[in-house]
Amino acid sequence: MCSEAGAQGDDVNATSTQDVRLPQQGLSRETIREELRRAARGDLEPVPAMAAGVQYPAGDDVLEVASDAYLSFFSTNGLLPSIFPSLARFEHDVISMTAGILHGDRAVGSITSGGSESILMGVKSARDRGRELHPDVSEPEMVLPESAHPAFWKAAHYFGLKPVRVPLGEDLQVDVDAYRRAMTRNAVLLVGSAPSLTLGMVDPIEELAPLAEERAISFHVDACVGGYFLPFAEQLGYPVPCFDFRVPGVTTISADLHKFGYAAKGASTIISRDPDIFRHQVFRFGGPERPDDWYVTPSMTGTRPGGAIAAAWAVLMYLGNDGYVRLVDRTMRYLHRFWDGINAIPGLEVMGRPHMSVFGFTSTRLDIFAIADGLEARGWHVFRDSYPVPAIRFMQSPGHEPYVDRYLADLAEVARLVDRGELVSEGGRATYT
Ligand SMILES: Cc1ncc(COP(=O)(O)O)c(C=O)c1O
Incomplete structure (x- = not known):
């Protein structure tokens, strides 16, 4: 006998099985279309809102290239390259182009679902390389x-590594001496970001990665954003x-196609320095x-959506080097x-020295969340x-440009x-006095 119990959970992503039932008879296509339109009305309008990430x-044009390719390969499966040689070719080409961009002469890798x-x-x-070498x-x-993305803590949890967190210096840059001190004989992986999510600053990879090479351990560069x-x-x-x-000691690099690669969602790359x-x-x-x-399988999933792989290939080919240079x-x-403009506003300052269009601003004397409330009241979406x-916080793309003056x-x-x-901000909400 099957149990009556449905899957319940108190986790943030768990959903109840009690309130919606499979309709006895399917809905019409027009009803579905209308429902989808209605549902989307509650979603954020991302571009005018300058919403981060x-x-x-x-x-x-880029959007059309991506969506045409995505829809053409809508129900293909990257798990089965012998059945879909097209996807095998697209993935090979994307990895090869990315290896070229990242100066990996012998690099190999694969496409994943995201950063x-x-x-x-x-x-x-x-971890597995560490098991073999150490x-x-x-x-x-x-x-x-400590500025690294939370996904590293998730990975540590999944794969049984202990994360050892290194604080930033006063200049918000990684403290290399503290980093070196944090490396015990159990270290099998060192991490740096290019750049980090909140500050947009590239870590001193040239100083850090050789530390890994000296000990024959791995160094991962999180270039998901950069x-x-x-x-x-x-x-x-x-x-x-x-x-x-080009930096000795870097063993793997992650770079996201669905961020500043401008591809469809569900595509990132993980590249290794060499096949070994x-x-x-x-x-x-x-x-x-x-x-x-x-x-x-080179990644967590079995089935991999071919649409995302095809769209990534199409956008890289469409933009080419010159297209990316133009957008950057x-x-x-x-x-x-x-x-x-931000630094010229009394009391506000951009944090650290960002290397690209990912950054945050703060204030030493103004309540930044009161400012956030005020911006929201004026219709902006704010990433606190x-x-x-x-x-x-911000993640700025070319298409956000027309909104900058009004925002400032x-x-x-x-x-x-x-x-x-x-x-003033009261409990996170704005009150006008
Ligand atoms: C620096 C950095 N690494 C990794 C990720 C994770 O990417 P994803 O959300 O695609 O899993 C992000 C996401 O914003 C990021 O900014």
């Missing part, structure tokens, strides 16, 4: 700056610290009891105006953060109100 608008999965695979690969280490550790942006900023002559395979490092990433089911060796150029030009101090005008007005005590 929601969309990466790079132009309607978190790429990080999971980088950590899993490092069999004496029974309680492996991962050393990482992987398809910083190389083009470098081509434009912006001062970008070296973070890729990559081998630790792969799970191979088979052996004497199951000689049919078809479940050979446009972003960096308005970004400097944006930063200057509390690390390393209370701040408002509202920000200046709201900051003035907060400064004069005419707008």
